[in-house]
Amino acid sequence: MPPKNKTKKTTKKNTEKSNFADEMVDIFYRRSVLDVAVLQGHIALQYESVKKVQPDRIDLRSRMRHTEQKLQHERQDHRDVNSDLSRQYKTMQTELTNKVKRMEKEVSQLTEELVQCQEELSKEKREREQVEREKDATIAKLQHKLDNMETNYEKILHENLDGLTSQLSVARQGWEDKSTTLHQNKELLPVFGLNARHI
Template identity: 65%
Template sequence: MAPRKKSKKATKKNPEKSENDLEAKYRRSILDVALLQDQIALQGECVLKIQSDRTDLKRHMRNMEQNLQYEIQDHRDINSDLSRMYKTMHSDLTNKVTSLEKEVSHLQEELVLCQEELKRVKREHEEVKQEKDGIISDLQCKLDNMEIDHEKILHETLNGLTSQLSVVRQGWEVKSTSLHQKYKERLAEFGLNALDI
């Protein structure tokens, strides 16, 4: 605070009063100076505290920037690793897909060939079956005809044998009758009766 100036008239009029005023002003000035020095000291402490805080903040900021740089580097490394892994996986999957597509294509070709082979085998099987059925039918016909022929031959043979047996029987009957008669006559010559024997 700046001390107030009094007019020269008042100083001249009352020198004692003026001395007291001067002393009061001096004391007041000392108090003002002490107060200002306290304020300056307080402000100096504040400045020191602010400078210390500033230094701490700068250090903290450097640490944070360093940590941020580490984080950025880690992030870049992770991105790089992930990108590399993605490219590797993408390449592997592309190769696998290509391989599987080739395999599918190959298997489809094999399937088409197998289906054609199956059709051919079925057709051949059907032809063989029809041929076999035809042969079986022909053989059955021949067998039936042979059976009929054998029956005819058998009947004819049996009829021939029967007629031959009949002829032979008649011949044997004639011979046996003649033999019986002969033996009866001989027995009679010996005086024997054939019915007694």
């Protein structure tokens, strides 16, 4: 059997420990009750806040859905605009390419026509120069003939004039001889009693 002294001490210690543990449990319990009360207060506040925020949340969700739909529409519109612009760009690019090809073809044709016109112009110039040379040669030839004819006509004219002058000189001499004879005969008329006016 154990000694008695020891038993009393142990019981006393156990009692003290038990009281201390009870106090601690009581403190923890009270503290837990306070914590629960505080947490319940927090929960009540949060519930009230949630209750107040709930309509705003619903409104925000509705607005968010509306904004998402609007964004979807805008994205679709953006895609449609991009698609339309891309189509227009391709159409314009095709038209521009066709126009460039047409214009290049026209430029090529016009260049060919220009070359042909330049060749024709060059040919015309050569022909005109040839005609002018021939004309100048003909004019020079005709001028030479004209000069020769003029010289010949002058010679003929001088010869004829000289002949005419000599003939006139001979005729004059004849007239002067006749005139002298006539004057002499006129002077003799009064001798015969004739008037020269009546004859």
